[in-house]
Amino acid sequence: MLRRNIFRLLVVLFAGCGLIASPANALVEININKGNVEPLPIAITDFLQGELAQKISDVVAADLKRSGLFAPIDKGAFIEKISNPDAAPRFEDWKVINAQALVTGRVTQEGDGRLKAEFRLWDTFAGQQMLGQQFYTQPENWRRVAHIIADAIYERITGEKGYFDTRIVYVAESGPKNARKRQLAIMDQDGFNARALTNSNDIVLTPRFSPNRQEITYMSFENQQPRVYLLQLETGQREVVGNFPGMTFAPRFSPDGQRVIMSLQQEGNANIYTMDLRSRTTTRLTNTAAIDTSPSYSPDGSRIVFESDRGGKQQLYVMGADGSGQTRISFGDGSYSTPVWSPRGDLIAFTKQSGGKFSIGVMKPDGSGERILTTGFHNEGPTWAPNGRVLMFFRQNAGAGGPQLYSIDLTGYNEQLIPTKGFASDPAWSPLME
């Protein structure tokens, strides 16, 4: 169970240390708009004291390393052994190993059993503390604390929100291709803490988070009736979305969480509808004899990108939230599908099929500036990290038994396999936890 209310984090900014950096000082930073940046050498010391403390600092280091923006320095190179994480380190010792940033920390157990995790981020060349925070939580949430610390470091140095304290819902797949079992599952963004959300009796596809992270909308073939469902993560309660006279599929939430947008199949045509979750009213947004599907809202809710084969091949179109002004935006070779609007609003990610290959790419909402990030036998279904800097998608290589999940930076660099126990597809990234 997701026990959101039990997990309350207390964030306390250190004030008493006298080393708080003033914003006017030019401290170490990464400009992630530059493209293929050289990762920043950072020293992440073992947090004091004991096994759990060290595990937390290890997860912080792993998060930062996987981002591709940081290069944690081998601990064997460290000269100073941190014995008091509250005191200023010997900056010379860290400069000499080229650690531009240094992280120190301590994890202790409170009398009531809670963990207290503290950390400080230091700019070694400026000789200043950049950040100091402490958190209280239950011991079983230790990985989350590590992700929150990694997010704080990422944000302080890049100026962008992090994405480590997030989850992924996905379709866990097992068994041979012609008898594949599928279950919805959820895990942390780094592949840990995976657990199933449904059994494997029915085909389940395309799970997507609500903006408040508490609900999933997805498609299930339960009772041989393929339809869109809602699943409450906390209670496990499920319900069908609407009472439509045909298959409903390709669901996503509106940015305010009040509506589900999806396709309704009637005869040979698929059109796009919304259902208001409070009033239960449905609204038809497209009306063609084509396949209109994979709708995704802009983050301000004013526009919708979707795919349609109304012009012959699958292409991307943008329309107003009321269905007005449907305009094609994709014009390259091949066909385009599964558009997803970035949470920042600036880009649309998509799957492109061309020359027998499947690519993941991005373009601006007016269709300009198309860039392909990765190409291969089969790449499909991008989803955005909440900061709009990283995409996750699923890939099946020729000859592989099934698909796996990968992440890639907007730059097209730093592709990472997301470890899952079996095969996995249809990842959907959660918003940042709060």
Add this chain to the structure above:
Amino acid sequence: MSRIDTPAASRMQTITRNPVMLALVMTLALAGCASKKNLPNDAAGLGLGAGAATPGSQQDFTVNVGDRIFFDTDSTAIRADAQATLDRQAQWLAKYPNYAITVEGHADERGTREYNLALGARRAAATRDYLVSRGVPANRMRTISYGKEKPVAVCDDISCWSQNRRAVTVLGGAGS
């Protein structure tokens, strides 16, 4: 965490190390090669063994009539070979009017998941409409699309994809 991207290679090694899997893969590959042009919709092609089917039985329908038709890439057109199969299906269904029918539409894996759900539905509808045109009452039939989620052939080339782009007429409800 390793940044080296090796999962596919290691999985392939796992498969080749497993003799049962390897045999299965080879059998399927051979089956695919053997049927490049004329796809199996009869007993021999499906490996069901001919003969002893009771007239009017499920097996009779599958073996002697042919329960499935195939489509060209991204197409919902009923091909000439498919029309012949559906004509036989319509005759058989007229003879045995007690069966309710589900027409399943399927797509190959060379498309995206959501689009293929719609494409499978289009194929099922086109198949159902053809059967209606040959006298099968519309109210005997329901349609369902499985998109690309239920392939029958599992290799990574055209010989399998062409078998997976299909519509299957299932007697009495759900099946493959």
